[in-house]
Amino acid sequence: MSATTTRCKVFANLYKDSVSLMQLTAQLREREGVAQASCVMATPANLAQLKDADLAIDVSPSPSDLLVVVRGEPQACDDAIAAAEASLQSKKAASGGGEASAFELPLTSIALGLEVAPDADLALISVPGDYAAAEAMKALALGLHVMMFSDNVSIAEERAIKTAARSRGLLVMGPDCGTAIVNGVPLGFANVVRRGDIGLVAASGTGLQEVTCRIHNLGGGISQALGTGGRDLKEEIGGITMLQGLAALAADPQTRVITLVSKPPAPAIARKIEDAAAAAGKPVVIHFLGGMPEGTHAGVVGAKSLREAADFAVALARGEQVRAGADALDAKAVAAVEARTAKMAPAQTSVRGLFTGGTFCYEAQLAFLARGLACSSNAPAHGATPYDGKRGGHVFLDLGDDDYTRGRPHPMIDPSERNAMVRAQGTEPQTAAIVFDVVLGYGAHADPAAPLAEALVDAQRIAAAAGRSLALIGHVCGTDGDPQGKAKQVQQLERAGAVIVGSNIEAAALAAHLAEQLAARRGAR
Amino acid sequence: MTPAAALPAHSARPAAARIASVTGRAARQARFAATVESIGHLVPPSPWSGRVHSVFARACNVACGELLLTIGTRALGDGPTTVLLAGNPGDLRGRFAEGERIDAREGRMRSARTELDLAAARVWRPAERGALVSDVLLEARLRELSVQLVARRAPQPNVLDREARDIAKALADACAVLDVAAARAQADRLIGWGEGLTPAGDDFIVGLLAGLDALARGDAFRLAFRDALATHVAASTQRTTPIAAHALRLAAAGAWSARIDRLLAAVCCSGDGERDAAAALDELLALGATSGADTACGLVAALHAWSRAPSFAEAA
Numbered sequence: 058m059s060a061t062t063t064r065c066k067v068f069a070n071l072y073k074d075s076v077s078l079m080q081l082t083a084q085l086r087e088r089e090g091v092a093q094a095s096c097v098m099a100t101p102a103n104l105a106q107l108k109d110a111d112l113a114i115d116v117s118p119s120p121s122d123l124l125v126v127v128r129g130e131p132q133a134c135d136d137a138i139a140a141a142e143a144s145l146q147s148k149k150a151a152s153g154g155g156e157a158s159a160f161e162l163p164l165t166s167i168a169l170g171l172e173v174a175p176d177a178d179l180a181l182i183s184v185p186g187d188y189a190a191a192e193a194m195k196a197l198a199l200g201l202h203v204m205m206f207s208d209n210v211s212i213a214e215e216r217a218i219k220t221a222a223r224s225r226g227l228l229v230m231g232p233d234c235g236t237a238i239v240n241g242v243p244l245g246f247a248n249v250v251r252r253g254d255i256g257l258v259a260a261s262g263t264g265l266q267e268v269t270c271r272i273h274n275l276g277g278g279i280s281q282a283l284g285t286g287g288r289d290l291k292e293e294i295g296g297i298t299m300l301q302g303l304a305a306l307a308a309d310p311q312t313r314v315i316t317l318v319s320k321p322p323a324p325a326i327a328r329k330i331e332d333a334a335a336a337a338g339k340p341v342v343i344h345f346l347g348g349m350p351e352g353t354h355a356g357v358v359g360a361k362s363l364r365e366a367a368d369f370a371v372a373l374a375r376g377e378q379v380r381a382g383a384d385a386l387d388a389k390a391v392a393a394v395e396a397r398t399a400k401m402a403p404a405q406t407s408v409r410g411l412f413t414g415g416t417f418c419y420e421a422q423l424a425f426l427a428r429g430l431a432c433s434s435n436a437p438a439h440g441a442t443p444y445d446g447k448r449g450g451h452v453f454l455d456l457g458d459d460d461y462t463r464g465r466p467h468p469m470i471d472p473s474e475r476n477a478m479v480r481a482q483g484t485e486p487q488t489a490a491i492v493f494d495v496v497l498g499y500g501a502h503a504d505p506a507a508p509l510a511e512a513l514v515d516a517q518r519i520a521a522a523a524g525r526s527l528a529l530i531g532h533v534c535g536t537d538g539d540p541q542g543k544a545k546q547v548q549q550l551e552r553a554g555a556v557i558v559g560s561n562i563e564a565a566a567l568a569a570h571l572a573e574q575l576a577a578r579r580g581a582r
Numbered sequence: 583m584t585p586a587a588a589l590p591a592h593s594a595r596p597a598a599a600r601i602a603s604v605t606g607r608a609a610r611q612a613r614f615a616a617t618v619e620s621i622g623h624l625v626p627p628s629p630w631s632g633r634v635h636s637v638f639a640r641a642c643n644v645a646c647g648e649l650l651l652t653i654g655t656r657a658l659g660d661g662p663t664t665v666l667l668a669g670n671p672g673d674l675r676g677r678f679a680e681g682e683r684i685d686a687r688e689g690r691m692r693s694a695r696t697e698l699d700l701a702a703a704r705v706w707r708p709a710e711r712g713a714l715v716s717d718v719l720l721e722a723r724l725r726e727l728s729v730q731l732v733a734r735r736a737p738q739p740n741v742l743d744r745e746a747r748d749i750a751k752a753l754a755d756a757c758a759v760l761d762v763a764a765a766r767a768q769a770d771r772l773i774g775w776g777e778g779l780t781p782a783g784d785d786f787i788v789g790l791l792a793g794l795d796a797l798a799r800g801d802a803f804r805l806a807f808r809d810a811l812a813t814h815v816a817a818s819t820q821r822t823t824p825i826a827a828h829a830l831r832l833a834a835a836g837a838w839s840a841r842i843d844r845l846l847a848a849v850c851c852s853g854d855g856e857r858d859a860a861a862a863l864d865e866l867l868a869l870g871a872t873s874g875a876d877t878a879c880g881l882v883a884a885l886h887a888w889s890r891a892p893s894f895a896e897a898a
Contacts, residue, residue: 072636072825075740075778076871082777098781100774101821106745120774120823169657173639175672 061092064127064134065114067099068145071123078123081144085125088140090133096141099124167196181244182207182231189232190214197222197229204244205231205286212293215286219297228301234284235262238269245284246469248498249538253278255370256312258302260285260319263414263496264346264363266534267561268318271367273536277374280312281305290322290330300333307337314373315341316366320419321348321439331357340373342366346416347423347438363420364560386567390530393556394571398489398578400526405489406575408432408568410453411478413468414534417494417561418455424565425451430572435460449487451572454478469501476512482527483519489575490528491516492568494561495546497535506533506546510553517554528571529555532564614677614696619668621700622661623707624837625651628700629687634678635824642678643825650828653678653691653698659865660706660840662832665691667698708843712851714799720889723849723859724882730863731878740872742782742879746775750786754883757794760807766814773815773830774822778871784826785876786883787815789842791833793884796846804888812836841866842877849885 078096085094093110097103099118107113112126125141127134167180180196182189186209193203194217203222210218210232222229230237236259237244241252248266250273259265262284269282283305285298299317306312315337322330322345334341335354342358344366349359358379360366369379408425412418415436422438425431432451433442436458444452454461456468456475468475475493482488491513495505513529520527531550535543547557558564632646641654652658653665653674660666671677677696678684684693691698714720735743742750749771756764769787776782791812798804816834819827832838845866848858866874 070636072779072823073777074871075776075782075873076738078777079740097777098774098779098823100781100823102771102773102775102783103777103781106775120821120827172655172657172670173673175670 060131061129062131062134063112063114064131064138065112065116066125066138066142067116067118068123068125068142069118070121071145072121073123073145081125081141084144085127085137085141088129088133088137090130091127091137092129094125094127094129094137096123096125098122167192167199167201171199171201178202179204179239186210186232190218193218193229194221197225197227200225200227202227203229203231204234204237204284205229206233206235206245207231208233212288212291215288216294216297219289219294223297223301228283228305229298230284231286233288234286236265236282237284238279238282240281243499246496246498246500247282248273248534248536249540250536251278251538252280254280254311254313254374255316256280256306256309256314257282257316257318257370258285258299258306259283259317260287260289260299261346261416263494263534264318264344264416264420266414266496266498267363267416268316268344268367268370270534270536271364271560272371273538275367275371277367277371280309285319287320290319290326292323292326296322296326296330299330303330303333303337303341307339313339314370315339316370317341317343318346318363318366319344320346320416342369342373346419362560362562363416364562386570387558387563390556390558390563390567391570394490394528394530394567395574397526397528398571398574401489401528401575402486402525403579404486405525406579407449407487408451408490408492408572409482409485409488410434410451410492410565410568411475411482412453412455412492412494413457413472413475414494414496414561415455415457417532417534418453420561421492421565421568422453424562425453425569425572428569428573430569430576453492469496469505472502472505472509476508479509479512480515480519483516484523486523486525488520488527490530490568490571492564493529493531493555494564495531495533495535495550497533497539497541497543497546499540501541504541504546506541506549510549510555513550513553513555528568529553530564530568530571531555531557532559532561533557534561614671616671616696616698617668618665618691618698618700618703619656620660620664620666620706621703622651622664623705624649624662624832625665628689628691629685631686632684634680634682634684634693637675637678637680639673639675642674644684645824648831650825659869662707662837662839663828664706664839665698665700665703666706668702706840708837708840709847711796711847714797714850715852717889720850720885724885724889727849727859727863727878728882728886730860731875731882734863734867735875735879738872738875740782740876741776742786742876746772746783746786749775749783750879750883753787753790754887757790757807757811757884758887760803762807762810765807765811769811769815770818773818774826776876778873779823780826780829780870780873781822782872782876784822784830785873786880788829788833788838789877789880789882790884791815791880792838792842792846792877793881794888795836796850797885797888839869841869841874842881845878845881 081096099122100120127137179202181204182192183206186207189207189210196203219229235245236247238247248270250269269279283302289298290296306315334357344360360369372379410421419438422441426440433444434453435444436455437443482491517527533546537543550557632644635643635645641652644651651663689700753768772783774781794808798808812834816831819830845862848862866878
């Protein structure tokens with residue numbers, strides 16, 4: 058370090074809490090060229106401490122002044138003082154507004170939060186499940202709608218919370234609700250989508266993301282996207298939130314078309330939902346994964362996939378005719394996969410689905426089962442077998458399931474475990490193809506494609522060394538407005554040799570096509 | 583030292599004398615009106631005038647003679663010079679401005695933009711304390727409290743856990759042997775020591791004085807020691823921030839917040855102490871960034887000093 062100097066700045070009558078000042082001190086000390094720094098109230102005791110720390114100053118502040126002292130290289134000191142000034146005088150920490158001072162108690166309850174933000178009308182609860190129900194009830198008592206990110210809430214508690222909310226005219230999204238967009242505000246895992254006239258209620262987080270993203274990518278927009286939690290359409294809950302959400306969207310002048318998404322509900326609940334949809338007075342698209350609406354109602358359209366739900370909603374919003382179909386696979390993608398298939402070793406017979414989104418895993422299984430292809434999963438769809446840990450046959454893993462997330466972040470946030478599993482597929486003689494999803498948006502990993510692309514390259518290299526060729530099929534759930542940028546993510550994956558298609562159902566269908574080809578090849582032999 | 587020695591004499595007048603109805607132009611012009619839920623027992627009776635010293639989201643400090651009154655929301659909790667507002671008054675930074683005048687008269691407090699109705703306010707004063715528990719029970723409670731406090735301080739240590747640790751222990755040791763000169767010397771080093779709005783050293787001394795007060799009852803030597811130390815602290819408050827200085831002067835006069843009072847009662851007095859003490863400690867720890875924890879530290883140090891339990895420092 059070159060010659061050192063000491064600089065100080067006095068902020069008259071500025072009050073800050075101790076933690077803020079300790080944090081600021083630590084930040085200043087970490088700066089390049091700064092040897093020592095301190096931010097304290099200028100009391101005699103603190104000034105004596107500064108002197109002992111070789112931070113003596115030649116000014117005489119009063120005890121009510123805040124003092125920033127920095128020792129180090131001259132330019133570094135000037136920069137540090139400027140940074141401290143900017144930090145101390147930012148709006149959040151403005152004079153008289155130290156966020157955690159003795160008079161700015163930490164926000165340790167929803168009631169306290171409401172004092173600071175009296176206009177708030179929704180509480181987002183993300184505490185351990187044991188406490189979540191009680192917090193939700195407190196929020197409802199304060200007149201707030203609730204989004205419960207928390208899981209591990211009993212179904213009895215869920216029913217009690219939702220019943221209480223309904224009696225107050227309030228909405229409870231969750232428990233285990235990871236995605237919502239309310240009045241344009243993304244909550245939890247959500248994507249950057251334009252506002253528009255399509256409203257959604259979904260009992261599926263990644264399902265909601267897939268549909269909202271596709272609507273955006275098709276040029277449509279979202280009025281509201283409400284989550285219900287995965288158990289809302291079970292018999293015990295009765296679809297309370299979905300029915301409330303549907304009614305809210307029916308009454309919402311910004312919403313022209315409504316889309317409902319869920320895994321197959323209990324039959325009685327499905328009928329209630331369909332009846333309510335028919336009475337909404339607006340076109341309603343319903344997608345029950347693995348099933349279609351049972352009844353025939355005017356104004357209610359059933360969709361076979363998440364992609365189709367989005368396509369139908371956009372068409373209806375534009376006043377166009379809904380056209381089912383578009384099942385044909387993209388010829389270019391098929392050609393790319395078939396080119397890999399031709400180089401596969403005879404032992405390569407199985408497709409491995411490694412998903413971060415539970416609904417994507419579920420939808421992929423349905424695509425295989427619909428073609429008569431048996432598969433297993435740790436979160437099996439109706440007709441699939443539970444995954445037994447062995448490696449035979451087509452396997453689809455929901456890596457966001459509790460089995461894989463206990464003690465670690467969700468793979469949308471930290472995909473390292475999934476990437477390790479992708480690499481490991483390179484050593485698996487049976488593996489013919491890896492099917493995967495990449496979920497973008499708020500809350501997700503900042504650049505999930507980069508480490509995944511490395512893993513895909515490694516897997517191919519390992520497989521090639523053993524004389525095998527791997528097909529890599531994926532889809533990116535997101536928009537170009539997302540912080541990660543969809544185009545950039547797709548590009549990285551394609552450079553790694555993956556075939557990236559426009560939706561999860563297309564990826565699953567392409568993998569199923571490959572599985573059929575492999576089966577036919579075995580039959581021919 | 584008694585409250586009367588440190589605070590204005592008129593502060594002892596009953597609250598009923600402060601409450602009356604009001605009409606007039608100023609009231610009609612006020613843009614924000616709120617009801618006061620409780621008034622600390624040392625808030626002076628009206629009429630008085632003060633100046634807003636500092637404003638935070640949930641508290642507004644008003645300099646009024648020798649006192650620094652605090653107008654706050656319920657979250658702040660009762661205190662001897664606190665005026666607690668009912669309901670949700672919103673962000674007080676939008677209600678008061680630093681330097682503006684506040685007048686209290688005829689049952690109302692008025693600033694340029696705000697009018698507070700005192701008519702329905704109750705007067706908060708510390709509860710009558712029950713009989714002291716046995717030394718054995720006190721020691722058991724203190725042991726439990728010390729363990730909790732050490733665990734709670736660990737994630738957010740400050741000068742009391744580092745540079746000032748030995749000074750704080752030396753102050754407690756001086757209290758244990760009633761060495762006034764040593765206690766004054768250590769208190770001098772602690773006053774104003776620490777980063778924030780109320781430096782950790784000051785918070786420690788507030789808790790210490792409260793703890794000494796609780797166990798001084800009926801013991802002339804301890805009372806004399808406590809008063810001597812309090813007098814010295816009250817005379818040294820120019821060496822710290824105005825807000826901390828006010829808390830020190832109040833503590834020297836035997837007055838502190840309801841949170842401290844509840845913790846003292848839960849630890850030292852008869853009742854379901856174990857359960858109450860844990861809850862009261864939690865409540866005190868929620869005060870400020872580290873102020874509550876620093877105050878609890880001083881309180882526990884004093885109780886240890888005058889009981890036979892092992893010291894906080896040993897527990898740590």
